[in-house]
Amino acid sequence: MAATKKKPAAPGTSRTRLASLIKSARDTMRKDAGMNGDLDRLPQLSWLLFLKAFDERVEQEGEALDPDGYRRAIAAPYRWEDWATDPDLSGDELKTFVNEKLIPHLAGLVGDHADDPRNVISTIFRDVTNRMQSGTLLRDLVNIVNDIHFVSTDDIHTMAFVYESILKEMRDAAGDSGEFYTPRPVNRFMVQQSFLKLGESVLDPASGTGGFLVQAYEDLKDQVRTDSERKRLHANIRGIEKKPLPYLLGSMNLLLHGIDAPHVHRANALLEMRNSTAADRVDVVLTNPPFGGEEESSVVKAFPAGYQTQETAWLFLYSILDQLKRGGRCAIVLPNGSLFATGENSIGAKIKKKLMQDCNLHTVVRLPQGVFSPYTQIPSNILFFEKTGPTKEVWFYEVPLPEGRRGYTKTKPMQLEEFDKCVVWWGGERREGREQNEYAWKVPAEQITASGFNLDIANPHVGDDLAHRTPQELVEELVKAETEILGLLETVRAQLAGDNE
Template sequence: MKQPSLFGNTLDSPLKQFEDIHNYLYANDSLSEQQVLEEIVKILFIKFYDEQRERKSFYISDSESLKINSGKDQSSFLNRINQLFEETKQKYDTYFDSKDRLKLSIQSLAFVVKKLQVINFKNSKNDANGLAFQKFLGRHAKGGRGQFFTPDPIIDFCVEIIQPKPDEKIIDPACGTGGFLFSSLRYIRKNYKDIDIQNYVQNNIFGIEINTRISQIAKIKFLIECNADPNILCSNALIDIKELSLKYKQQANLTNLEGYFDVLLTNPPFGTQGKITNYELLSKYELGHKWNKHGKDYIRSNNVLKGQVPEILFIERCLQLLRPGGRLGIVLPNGHFENSSLEYLRRYIKDKANILGVVLLPQETFIPYGTGVKVSLLFLQKKNGEVINRKQVFFSKIIKTGYAGNKNGSPIYRKDKYGLVIVENGQKIIDEDFSEVVHDYNQF
């Protein structure tokens, strides 16, 4: 496994562009951190829409800049960008409301357009812009509603364990800003040199995200990275599977999501902010019912629970989405592996899937990303009727994540016996266990 990319230092130029924009808006427009990010995403969508057009409108001329700076007539620039945003909303109507407006002052809008007009995302020959935006998001995007963003080393580790193939359909039903999907794309690009990346993204990458603004970020990341449009659906992934399929049919011409996907990677929202109590929704799930113990087995009753934490419902939904033989990597709280009250859940999982591996993460893993919850990684393969003589399950434990367990998440580097940082090929080596665990898993 390659060293985690979270701490790479080769992104200064494009990253500086994004940081300059963020800092200017935050200082001059009285917007919150979240609002600044939302406005940046809007303008990036406008920029991408304009790059698809023959006649370009995303620019600011020198004369317009002078007028804006001197407080003179600003209508030509402002009208052009506002009209461009109206067209952008129609183009990406699943990500924008018709009432959405640009909230930036004319001076800030001019600053951002001037910064971005010299960049051509569509014809970019490398992924520096995508890497820069990914790192920029790591600094400024925050989770909520029980969500927290997954550290890149964890994401890359899961992808290396699952090893997606170019002909496989991949989905994350709680995709957030698209971390698992993005890493899967990079894995495919690295290991299958001749693949048509745009075709791969448009036909093999799928994600579901309940938050409109976060789904916008997921989409824009792929546009920046490879000028390709992934199948990101803004929806609650836990609604009835038929209703969810209908939504995807309208967006991506999929008729039935059940059993459609080969690979599923996800970090679902945890129940730290409360349980799901909607009776109609819970009644659709086996794990939304009470389970009674009979001998060594558990039998589902007809009694719907008063409430269930979302990540348990996500386990069932994930297994629904996978084809027989499909592979799953999921982040779960440690209590789901240990609590006696959840023995029915573990029995349910073993009845539906073969357990490939469990990897315990240190408590500080997610502290830089907003939570200190103890979690592990569970890797499964959905049963397909064949008898598998795999009696052993891979177990491992990550001790060194490569970054400090504090709010800054500063990188930790490997040192020699003299206490000097080890450098190979001009790069400082991150002190992490993920690479070794991937090797051990492949040898298991």
Template sequence: MLQNNPELRSKIDQLWNKFWSGGISNPLTAIEQITYLLFMKRLDELDLKQQADAEFTGERYTSKFQGVWIRPEERNRPQVEQRPVDKSSLRWGDFKHKPAEEMLEHVQNNVFPFIKDLNGAESNFTHHMKNAVFIIPKPQLLAEAVETIDEIFAVMERDSRVNGQAFQDIQGDVYEMLLSEIASAGKNGQFRTPRHIIKLITELVQPQLGQHIIDPACGSGGFLLGAYQYIVTQLAIRDGTTDIKPDEDGFVRTSVAAGLDLKRKTILSCTLWGYDIDVTMVRLGLMNLMMHGIDEPQIDYQDTLSKGFKEEAKYDIVMANPPFTGSIDKGDINESLRLGTTKTELLFVENIYRLLKKGGTACVIVPQGVLFGSGAAFKALRQLLVDRCELKAVITLPSGVFKPYAGVSTAILLFTKVWGAKDNVKKPATEHVWFYEMLADGYSLNDKRDKEEGYGDLQDIIDKYHARDPAIDTDRTAKCFTVPRTEIEEQGYDLSLSRYKQDVFEEVTYDAPGVILDRLIQAEVGEIREADLDKVQSGIVRELLELKGMLG
């Protein structure tokens, strides 16, 4: 919980500044290179822990750093032409002691190629790491970065012991803070979704083990990680764990999957799926999930709006914050998308509907313009959500939620697919829509986004959503209320909260102007009487008397 740990924040800022001053000024490139180093460190740590656990339990475990490693390009060559590398020299704990220049050469030529080859030639991770490059240019920068990362891990270990927070959760906080430094976010409408908003959405949809869950524009994998942590937490609670404390936003979470049996781990590995059109974000997403304990994340490079993406009616849950701005080449739009627009914020929502199985649920963040846009495509999308889906909730968010990246006003749409795209709608699926106006999310709504006391409306939204009742939630002056579908139809499928919310105007009674002027004159006369009684009929008092005379 980095907001409460200035030492950890300071160490991460130091690391960031070292890369900046060392010549790597592109934030995304710096994040990528730092991630590689964090991954090397964590790989060594996990391997040592698994070895210790195996010795304690008597189970058999083969270290990833045992034996020799042959480069993929040399494996089919005669043995005399191969250059075997002792895997033990590839450990973080080994190479960090080398002199700076020797360390840089060793990491570039041996450690990083080994990491790229880690999961075998057929793994998704290896496939996307194929073109990754290690470009830390200076030996001293690498040496300083390694030293700082060791210090960061020491602080994380201490916090884990003292505060009882799972090490993987602290590591996730560190990684999320690094991701938050991506100053180029906002490019093509992409920016990081705050973790507490991800947790809110996850609590609304409540994913379960065995469900197929997707984020079709996954970025660094935040929603997939959120679903994973929710599932693992619920399993831990079900198995009797009682010592998981709420975090600073009121959510109970852990990402430690060590207690899962093989069957659960196997099911979990086939649960989470993500796609993104930025290969760098795909790599970051893969390593983000791997550092949280997911060994083989199913994240891939794919434009889910394009003709080349054929998946349909496959997923139980979709959670997403797709790009808000921009448009796609009309000729490349998937034929199954029928809205007749190139606006990505509309196409993604229609595509999410397409990806859902019947009975599947989606929770997606959209710009508020989607709720009331007057264009034909806007209205057609809203009608699709009301008629072919059960549109359960529209939650408006304050405009500062995505600062410092953007100040756009957004909303959360929560819906369950009832009718398929080719079905004849016998009856509109939506009966009532639940609206909630979030006014605070527990953080300041300026660019700093400082943590404030309490949880804002986060926990209230969860409680009231799961307890919603159209027979009770009728007060439209309240924060939340329900609106019948028939009224929404009459309003041209407008889903803006302001269309249905009733404002309360408090009647204020003011004194007559003459009474107010008498009070002003009395106040002035009192002050002047103490100073100089001769001045009573001059200055401001005289002007007030003249004004009172004009009023009669």
């Protein structure tokens, strides 16, 4: 069989061009009777983009590098170039092919080994449905996707941009499910201050679109010197994601970064971690788990008595404590409400007690107001801890808003440079030379224990500046505080109702 002729490289897709193509794609899907809003349009667009990216970034590149030895994961006539680029395949013929042949074939793929990308493809397409009723409009949509190219590492954030461009109109739905997608500066800071090493296993049990996993891979890949090291690194970047759409997007994100067979499981991470063995434990956990949501009773019952709650953030934190190897470490985002939970009967306090007894909670970074805007205004924190023995003292560092700013918006988000002072203060991997200053303070573990494990400790160096704020600012802050308190009370009421059942 003759070697496949290498195709000329397609130009990359600029952000402006991408925005124009996505608008055209959405306009096309709006015309179809089978599409009911962005909750239908986003999955439809995503699986098509996945196939285009897989063909361009994995299959074509694989053949170019090894024309005689590379075996395609997707065979003819199911390759993108076989059907998606054929202008004569349209209308009912295209729709029938996609519904009755393409999707069932992809869902039925079986890999020969753990690193075979066919396993990822089949997992994705078991949940895929072609939602478009018009084969003609489907052809129009496929043609638009075919004009999007993933040809360089500069294009690796394309999928995230696609997702965000449509998610703008789904903010309420995202917030209601407690899924607050982590801004890139936050996950970059968390990865950076975790001081990853080649050979360590890294897990995000709420991996979503793969931001933490991609950043961890980017931090480590330049240390790779051999093919065996590369394979081990790919295997050590691990994720768990429950929902099909984020799983698809996360798999695609990792594919675009060069991991042909992402080690991300489609599963409920809480059950997965509860059922794991010592062999499944990892060196590092990096995560922003859903909070404010509630788990179903069957999941809650999998936890020991005294630690059963429907609050997802607590269940994730408890599970992570067991998932870490001895000496392992974690960086996790938690809301202020989780830090505050106190009292002998509070499950949150019990889990924080376990955290401080089992691990060294060495640093709590208090994030500025509105970092997760527009999904939520709830103040959040990053907890850094390591499974090396009990906590003796906790350092707190408050990252301030930039001068003159009252918050963040979608168009003016947080920037990575805002963590620079914290990075300098951190003291490197050994956290040497830390000193208290206007942003940093430390609290003995005994004081935290005496408070009922309250970690919501305000900066003692900040005085009362009420006199310097306008009445409008004060009212806005009061409204935000009352809203958060109401949310906490609703959570407590739900927990009490569950305890009385």
